[in-house]
Amino acid sequence: MSVTREKRFQGTKIRLFALFLSILLLGSSIAIFSFNPKIPKLVSSVANADPSPPLLVLGPPSKVQGLAVTNEGSGDILNITWQASPELNVSHYDLYRNSTSNPPFIQLATIPGRLNTFYQDTGLIEYENYSYYVIAVDTAGNGSIPSDMDSGTPIDTKPPGPPTLTLGMLPIFQIYFIITGPPDPDVVAYNLYWWNESLGDWQLIDTFPKTSDPQICLWPDPDPLPFGNHSFCATALDEKLQESIPSNIVNITIILHPPDFKSLTTNTNGDVLLNWSRNQNENPIGIEGYYVYRMNSSTFQPVLIDFVPFNAYEYIGPSPIAPYADVEHYAYYEYGVPNGNWTYYIKTVFINNATSYFSNSVLCQNWVVINDMQAPGPVWNFTHTTPDGIENITLSWSRPLDMNYGADVVRYEIYVSIQNFTGIPMWPPNATLLGSIYPNGTIYAYPATTHTFPPLNDGVYYCLVIAYDELDQGSAMSNVVSQTVDTTPPAIIPGSITDVSGQSISAGATVTIYVNVTDAGGIYHVWLNYTVSGIPQIPVLMPLDAVGANDTYLYVATFLAPQAGQTVNYTITVFDMYGHSIMSESSTFTVVKEKPPRSFIILLVAITAGTVCAAVIVYKRLNMGKSKRPLKPKETETDGKKE
Structure with missing residues (x-):
């Protein structure tokens, strides 16, 4: 057991010693590489191309940084x-x-x-x-x-490149453009910009979807080019409507001749007459008409007031003196010009809406002084448009004619009375209708020529209208219009209907029914409606019998009584002039059966008895004149023999 542990301990010491030698050798290698004098020269030469310090290391490259x-x-x-x-x-x-x-x-x-x-x-x-x-x-x-x-994330944030623009012209000053797109594939449309002296800055005039490359684009039809110098450029748009820088700029100059201004006159009401003619150097072919402008000396702001069509039928033909010397002459009236110092000038307008310069009047060679001293004429066609009986009266009329000094009407005053007028009223108007005028007195909205009053009480009303100009000069009074307001239905005077329910009416007798009615606006029809034993009969129109005091009227109707024993039920319906009506309560009577007189009965019995007696006598006499015939014995036949 101890030997085994010792062996393990010796092995552990050997492994630790080997690890120490490995670390020592690795450190020596690093030191050698770090202090080798040849290495810095290599590092220095590479460092000139890469600012990050390169390394010579053992093992895989380090993790890439800065992605x-x-x-x-x-x-x-x-x-x-x-x-x-x-x-x-x-x-x-x-x-x-x-x-x-x-x-x-x-x-x-x-x-x-x-x-x-x-x-x-x-x-x-x-x-x-x-x-x-x-x-x-x-x-x-x-x-x-x-x-x-x-x-x-890829996102389109760049506009396309600029296109290339080319300009061409068709007859009568119609221009067109040829647009060549940039190489960007996402171009979807082109913006066309225009500049001339009157605009002051570039104006976007149209956007053309890309249909081809290159593509032809007409000037926005039918708009044309006016007289003067014009410049154009285009930009490209991608699908996000990101716009490119402008293309090259193309230029064109249009020269048109203004008309010749002839004369300018006025009258005491501010009505102005202008005369001009076509310039003899301008080809009438392609002229659409003329713009008429007016300018006041206090503002020097021209105002376009009208367009006068070209009278092409007046052109005769070329002249040997000038190409188009047989010019057309024009007379133009403007009515009701405000007071002040005014001048007029004209522009020629061509069928493509191109315009010339102003006529010579713009040089202030023609001026008129307006001093209005004439009141407007009376309104005309004055009437009420609602039927009688309606509680809301609506009136309508027409402005006084221009030639009757009606061009400067700015106000109408409406008067209403329950008595007819004998002259211009002295009381304030019942309604006033106003128009609209510019500060310089020019009318840009005439007052309304119709008016509806709020609900009025029953009665007869008389109405008139007076027109006023910007100087508060009033016209003569219009014709007087009357209208009846009647919103109350007619009435049947109580107890005035003939009551025949207590009378003995025989079959075929004439039945007479009276009724007394009243209505302030008048009675239109009175009808007797009746049924016989529940069966409707033809209504009877009751004629007027008499007119009484305080708007009362007596009507009468007759009809024949039906057969005895039948029941008659009748009512009366009254209509006034304006559609209102009233129906009476129903009344009933029954046709009676009459008994014959006693003398008539005795006579009838005597005649019957005499007739019976006469018949008996005749019968007896006829039987007495006949003879009795004997009866014959009965004949029988037995075995072929008679008995």
């Missing part, structure tokens, strides 16, 4: 970087990857060289999450432990 995954911005690329391994004997790196849709890690690539620390992973799925780690491998095939893992 980082970054989004490249195209939507399908991730960039992977790491720090170079410090071991000089590293020959390459193995890169591993997994993703949300493919969880197991697989080797993605082998990157040769110790200093190659970048890899670009392409063809990825946008918004998919990818994870990576890297292993350093030395020349002996020994691999390090995996680096720390890092993840990334």
Whole structure:
């Protein structure tokens, strides 16, 4: 037992001594490598290419540090970087990857060289999450432990490159563009921008979906180019609507001729007459019309007030003096211009909406002073649109005609009375309707020409309207419109219906029924409805018999009594002029059976007795005139012989 323990102890001492010698030898090796004068020269030469200090070690390379995954911005690329391994004997790196849709890690690539620390992973799925780690491998095939893992998601954050723009022109100033896209595959549309002197800054005018490359895009049809200098550029949009930098800029100049302004006159109401003609150098083919502008000397802000169509039928043909000398002449009226100092000018408008410069009036050569001294004319077509009897009266009318100084009407006053008017009312209006005007007096919304009053009491109402202009000048009164309000049904005067229930009415007798009714708005119809033993009969329209005081009316109806013993039930229904009605309570009578007089009965008995006696006497006489015939013995035949 003691020998065995001693042997074990001796073995343990031997193993400890061997471990000590191994450690001593390893330390000597490290010391030799560390202080060998040839080694620093090798380290120094490599250090010039790699700032991290390389090491010559025994065993596999150390764990790779600094792994980082970054989004490249195209939507399908991730960039992977790491720090170079410090071991000089590293020959390459193995890169591993997994993703949300493919969880197991697989080797993605082998990157040769110790200093190659970048890899670009392409063809990825946008918004998919990818994870990576890297292993350093030395020349002996020994691999390090995996680096720390890092993840990334490819997302498109880069706009596409700029397109290339080319411009062309069709007849009548219609332009088109040829857009050549950038090499980016995710371009889905193009923005087109426009600039000219009147805009002041670039304006987005349209977006064209990409349909081909290159592709032709027309100027937003039918919008054209106005007169002047114009510049255009385009940008590309990807599927996320990320916009590229602008393309090259293309320019074009449009020259159109303004019309010739001839004259400008006015009257005492502020009505203005303009005259102009087409410029003789402008081709009438393609002209759509003219814009009319007005400008006040206090603001110098032009206002577009109207469009005048081109009178193409007035063009005769070319002239030897000028190409298009047979010009058209125009006369234009603007009614009710506010007081002030005004000028007008015209623009030519072409069928593609291109416009010329202003006419010569813009140089302030034509001005008129407006001083309105004329009140508006009366409204016309004044009437009520609701039928009589309705408690809400609705009135409507038409603004005074422009030629009757109605263009500057800004207010209507409505008057209502229970008595007819003999002149313009002196009391405040029952309703006022207002329009809207600009601060300079220009009307941009006329007042309404219809009005409904709230519910009114029963009665007859008389209405009129007066128009006022911006200077509070009132028109003459309109025609007077009357309307009756009647919301109360008619009434049957109690006890006025003829009661025949206590009378003895024989079959075929004439039955006369009277009724007395009343209604302030008048009676339209009165009907007698009756049944005979429960069977409806044809209603009887009761004619008017007499008119009494205080809106009372007497109606009468007659009909023949039916057969004796039948029962008659009747009611009376009254209708006024506005659809209201009332029905009376029902009344009943029965046709009686009359007994014949005594003398008639005696006569009838005598006639019957005489008739019977006469018949007996005649019968007897007829029988006495006949002889009796003897009866013959019965004849029999036996064995062929008569008995």
